Amino acid sequence: MKNLQQDTIVAPATTPGTGAISIVRLSGPDCFRIVDTVVKLAHGTVSSAAAYTIHFGKVYLPCVASPVLPGKASPVLPGKASPVITSVASPVIPSVAEGSLLDEVLVSVFRAPHSYTGEDAVEISTHASSYIVQELIGLLLKAGARFAEPGEFTRRAFLNGKLDLAQAEAVADVISSTTAASHRVAMNQLKGGFSKELARLRSELLEMASLLELELDFSEEDVEFADREKLLTLLDATRLHVDQLAASFHQGNMIKNGVPVAIVGVANAGKSTLLNALVGEERAIVTDIPGTTRDTIEEVINLDGILFRFIDTAGIRESEDTVENLGIERSFRKMAEAEVVLGMLDCTAGTEELAAQLALLGQHLKQGSQKLILLLNKVDLVDNSVYNKNVSVINKFVSSIDNEIDILTISAQYGQGLDALKQRLLALEKALIPNQDSTFVTNVRHYEALCQASSALQDCRTSLSRGIPSDLVAEDLRRALSSINAILGTDLLDPETILHTIFSRHCIGK
Numbered sequence: 001m002k003n004l005q006q007d008t009i010v011a012p013a014t015t016p017g018t019g020a021i022s023i024v025r026l027s028g029p030d031c032f033r034i035v036d037t038v039v040k041l042a043h044g045t046v047s048s049a050a051a052y053t054i055h056f057g058k059v060y061l062p063c064v065a066s067p068v069l070p071g072k073a074s075p076v077l078p079g080k081a082s083p084v085i086t087s088v089a090s091p092v093i094p095s096v097a098e099g100s101l102l103d104e105v106l107v108s109v110f111r112a113p114h115s116y117t118g119e120d121a122v123e124i125s126t127h128a129s130s131y132i133v134q135e136l137i138g139l140l141l142k143a144g145a146r147f148a149e150p151g152e153f154t155r156r157a158f159l160n161g162k163l164d165l166a167q168a169e170a171v172a173d174v175i176s177s178t179t180a181a182s183h184r185v186a187m188n189q190l191k192g193g194f195s196k197e198l199a200r201l202r203s204e205l206l207e208m209a210s211l212l213e214l215e216l217d218f219s220e221e222d223v224e225f226a227d228r229e230k231l232l233t234l235l236d237a238t239r240l241h242v243d244q245l246a247a248s249f250h251q252g253n254m255i256k257n258g259v260p261v262a263i264v265g266v267a268n269a270g271k272s273t274l275l276n277a278l279v280g281e282e283r284a285i286v287t288d289i290p291g292t293t294r295d296t297i298e299e300v301i302n303l304d305g306i307l308f309r310f311i312d313t314a315g316i317r318e319s320e321d322t323v324e325n326l327g328i329e330r331s332f333r334k335m336a337e338a339e340v341v342l343g344m345l346d347c348t349a350g351t352e353e354l355a356a357q358l359a360l361l362g363q364h365l366k367q368g369s370q371k372l373i374l375l376l377n378k379v380d381l382v383d384n385s386v387y388n389k390n391v392s393v394i395n396k397f398v399s400s401i402d403n404e405i406d407i408l409t410i411s412a413q414y415g416q417g418l419d420a421l422k423q424r425l426l427a428l429e430k431a432l433i434p435n436q437d438s439t440f441v442t443n444v445r446h447y448e449a450l451c452q453a454s455s456a457l458q459d460c461r462t463s464l465s466r467g468i469p470s471d472l473v474a475e476d477l478r479r480a481l482s483s484i485n486a487i488l489g490t491d492l493l494d495p496e497t498i499l500h501t502i503f504s505r506h507c508i509g510k
């Protein structure tokens, strides 16, 4: 794929805000000339500067020059001869040394192909003033640059073969990573860990395809080169590999967006109080009126470098109110989607009511797979004898359920037991994502392509085991290969639309 964009782009590479330095970035064939028009280096020019060197320079705002009238000489600069005016002057283009000083800058020079984009590129470091950046970019635009579209620098890097598409997509993930785990996954993808796995899959598929193609070439002679048993074994191994990668999307998503934890229970149990205590601010409304929370409220919280997505839900109870009932339906939906359920119980409710609360949770819990932490809340309000009665009701419930269950006593209002809860959540996260250093799929486009590859391989297997002719089997293999290639960006059906969708998610300047 060729880079058809031959113009030079410019954009701020740093976000506006308080800081020491801002960087304005240019890339494209004309960037050295454009920067020379705007920045006066202390020595020499950017065009003649060696690659990977940094230069001190000054940027001047052009002064408003009064038009030069015929017959009138220009002001005589000291020590210089007055230029002879031979005709009416065209509008005066100010030289870089005219006007007031905008800023003193540092200019870094990169030469093609050894730059981020693979093109000639320049980075201008200025003082971090949004005014300076704005004016500087204005000057660069006037000198011939074009303002970059979101993600255009990375798009050029992809088009110039500096990164494959999966790596280019990882750039946005690295930038938005907020925890050690999400950073590790994005960095692995950027450094080509995921691409290597795909390259392995590709070569396995190519090997199979070439065996089948060979058979096709000799089809007239009714020769069967491919050992179908061997092909089936290879096919199953490859499909397993594809499925494992696709399955890692579930975990990758948890690492990137947080482990979903639903806080569920009867009205007034203290769910919103718990959310607020975990977030450390009054995120949800808390009152002693049952049915206060009507809709779900989600908050992502970083606990010891791990992201958890807590979902406060509407309290479950019998209600005549349509809006409240819709909220309660949503509570059950969120509970079903969650990896961990915090079953909020009100200690003060009495044993019968408690048994009813537990039965309700049990009914909606996904059998076996979901982790449940029962939180016996408002422990500050009950004495030992009430507490012991509650514990025996809970124990009965626990013995009737297959799921992994923890029981913690807390007071959401007074912060009691919350450290134990956090530790438990961290331990559960480790159990949910045991091999944190392996490759995870975090991108829905990659996930869908892997699912397509898997289904093509499934079709391929069915055809092979039914003795279907090689040309039809080869077609299924080609479909699988094309899905894998699409992740790497080498076989895009509609490249322009796909690239636009991917790169428009990047920020400007990246």
Ligand SMILES: Nc1nc2c(ncn2[C@@H]2O[C@H](COP(=O)(O)OP(=O)(O)OP(=O)(O)O)[C@@H](O)[C@H]2O)c(=O)[nH]1
Pocket (backbone or CB within 6 Å): 266, 267, 268, 269, 270, 271, 272, 273, 274, 285, 286, 287, 288, 289, 290, 291, 292, 293, 294, 313, 314, 315, 316, 377, 378, 379, 380, 381, 410, 411, 412, 413, 414
């Ligand atoms: N004493 C005591 N009161 C609590 C505790 N947790 C919550 N409360 C009180 O219980 C009442 C209900 O709390 P919420 O957090 O609104 O309960 P909820 O489960 O979100 O209720 P709904 O939104 O109606 O489902 C409020 O008056 C809280 O102050 C606790 O640990 N101890």
Ligand SMILES: [Mg+2]
Pocket (backbone or CB within 6 Å): 271, 272, 273, 284, 285, 292, 293, 312, 313, 315
């Ligand atoms: Mg609430």
